[in-house]
Amino acid sequence: MYLLRLALASLANRRFTALLTIFAIALSVCLLLSVERIRTETRASFASTISGTDLIVGARSGSINLLLYSVFRIGNATNNIRWDSYRQIAEHPRVAWAVPISLGDSHRGYRVLGTTTGYFEHYRYARQTPLALLEGRRFSDDPFEVVLGAEVAAALGYGLGEEIVLAHGVASVSLVQHDDKPFRVVGILQRTGTPVDRTLHISLEGMEALHIDWQSGMPARGNARISAEQARQMDLQPRQITAILLGLDSRIATFALQREINQYRGEPLLAILPGVALQELWGLMGTAEKSLFIVSLFVVLVGLVGMLTAILTSLNERRREMAILRSVGARPWHIASLLLAEAFCIALAGILLGLSLLYLGIALAQGPLQSLYGIYLPLALPSLYEWQLLGGILLAALSIGGIPAWRAYRQSLADGLSIRL
Known part of the structure; x- marks a missing residue:
C-alpha cells in the first residue's frame, strides 16, 4: 500500500505530464468503447427493424438493395x-397476408410511404412488437390523410389536424411540391427506434392522387391540373407499387414460395428473406467494422506508448530520487514496483476518465443519433466484452510499464549517486 501512496505522490509532483498522459489514454479508451458501442447498437437496431415478415418482394435487383429501400428507406x-x-x-394459397408499399415522395427530407391499413396490423419490429398510435387514428377512406412517425412529428413540431405539403422525390430540398393536394395529419405513431419513426404514412390511393395529373414525370399545366376535390371523385386504384411484405401461413412454405416468385413469368421479381439479407449486409460491413476496431486499438496503443514515453523521460530525471530510495533501504524490486504502480495508476485513471467521457458523449449524442440514424445508444453499464477490453488495456499498460521498471531495476546505487558532467 505504501508503494501505491508513494506512486500517487510522485505523480502529483509531476501532475502536468501525468494529466496529459491520462487524458491521452482516456480519449483512446473513449474512442475504442464508442466504436464498439455504436457497432453493437447499430447491429441490434438493424436486426430489430422488421420482425414477423417472411418474405419481401420487389423488382429484380439485389437482395441488399431491396432490403435497404423497402425496410430502411435507403x-x-x-x-x-x-x-x-x-x-x-396476395391471392396465393400459402400467403396469409400481403402489405403493398409505394415509395418515391418525401417531406422535408423524410420519406413518404404509401400503403394500406394492413401495414399497421401486420408490421412488426423488435420481437413481434406491433405498431401503436400515440395520438389520433389510422388514415381512412379520405386519400389525403397522413399518419406520422414519432420522429417526424417531434422534429417538425406537427400535431393532429395540421396540413402538410408533400414533395416529389426524396431530396431534402425539392423544387416540385404537391402544394395543390395538402394532407391532413390524423395520427402519430409511438416511437419504435426504427425507420418507421422517420416515415410519413399515407394510403395507396393518396399516393395515386398525388400523381394522377402527372405526365412523363412532370405535373400537368393549366387546365389539365386536377384538384384534390376532383381527385377524391376519381378511381384511385394503384397501377404500380414498389414492394410487397408477405406473411405466410407456414414457415415451411417460405423457400418454395420464394422460388416460385423468383421464377414468376409475368415480370422479373425478387423475393428475399429479411433475416438472410441482413446477414449478407453485415457480411459486407464486417470488413469496415473490423477496420474501425483495429484503428481504435492502435489509438489505444498510441496512448499507452505516450505513457511509456512520459515514464521513460522522467526516469532519467529521477535517478537521484531512485538512488535516495535505495540508500534508505529500498530494494531494486521496490523501485520496479513503484514504476509499475505509477503505470497502473495512470492507466486506471485514463480508463475511468475515458468511461466518463463515453457516457457524457452518449448523453449528448443520444437524441441526434436516434433522430438522424435511428440508432439508440442506452446509458448502460459496460458489457462483459467491454470489461474484457478494459482489462486488456490495463494489462497492456502494466506490460508496457514493465520496460521502465526493468531499467530502474537494473540501475545501480552508484550510478544514481554519481554526478555526470
Whole structure:
C-alpha cells in the first residue's frame, strides 16, 4: 500500500505530464468503447427493424438493395411492380397476408410511404412488437390523410389536424411540391427506434392522387391540373407499387414460395428473406467494422506508448530520487514496483476518465443519433466484452510499464549517486 501512496505522490509532483498522459489514454479508451458501442447498437437496431415478415418482394435487383429501400428507406427501387402481379401474389394459397408499399415522395427530407391499413396490423419490429398510435387514428377512406412517425412529428413540431405539403422525390430540398393536394395529419405513431419513426404514412390511393395529373414525370399545366376535390371523385386504384411484405401461413412454405416468385413469368421479381439479407449486409460491413476496431486499438496503443514515453523521460530525471530510495533501504524490486504502480495508476485513471467521457458523449449524442440514424445508444453499464477490453488495456499498460521498471531495476546505487558532467 505504501508503494501505491508513494506512486500517487510522485505523480502529483509531476501532475502536468501525468494529466496529459491520462487524458491521452482516456480519449483512446473513449474512442475504442464508442466504436464498439455504436457497432453493437447499430447491429441490434438493424436486426430489430422488421420482425414477423417472411418474405419481401420487389423488382429484380439485389437482395441488399431491396432490403435497404423497402425496410430502411435507403436508396431507390430499380423498377416497380405491376398491381396485377401484386394481386396474384396476395391471392396465393400459402400467403396469409400481403402489405403493398409505394415509395418515391418525401417531406422535408423524410420519406413518404404509401400503403394500406394492413401495414399497421401486420408490421412488426423488435420481437413481434406491433405498431401503436400515440395520438389520433389510422388514415381512412379520405386519400389525403397522413399518419406520422414519432420522429417526424417531434422534429417538425406537427400535431393532429395540421396540413402538410408533400414533395416529389426524396431530396431534402425539392423544387416540385404537391402544394395543390395538402394532407391532413390524423395520427402519430409511438416511437419504435426504427425507420418507421422517420416515415410519413399515407394510403395507396393518396399516393395515386398525388400523381394522377402527372405526365412523363412532370405535373400537368393549366387546365389539365386536377384538384384534390376532383381527385377524391376519381378511381384511385394503384397501377404500380414498389414492394410487397408477405406473411405466410407456414414457415415451411417460405423457400418454395420464394422460388416460385423468383421464377414468376409475368415480370422479373425478387423475393428475399429479411433475416438472410441482413446477414449478407453485415457480411459486407464486417470488413469496415473490423477496420474501425483495429484503428481504435492502435489509438489505444498510441496512448499507452505516450505513457511509456512520459515514464521513460522522467526516469532519467529521477535517478537521484531512485538512488535516495535505495540508500534508505529500498530494494531494486521496490523501485520496479513503484514504476509499475505509477503505470497502473495512470492507466486506471485514463480508463475511468475515458468511461466518463463515453457516457457524457452518449448523453449528448443520444437524441441526434436516434433522430438522424435511428440508432439508440442506452446509458448502460459496460458489457462483459467491454470489461474484457478494459482489462486488456490495463494489462497492456502494466506490460508496457514493465520496460521502465526493468531499467530502474537494473540501475545501480552508484550510478544514481554519481554526478555526470
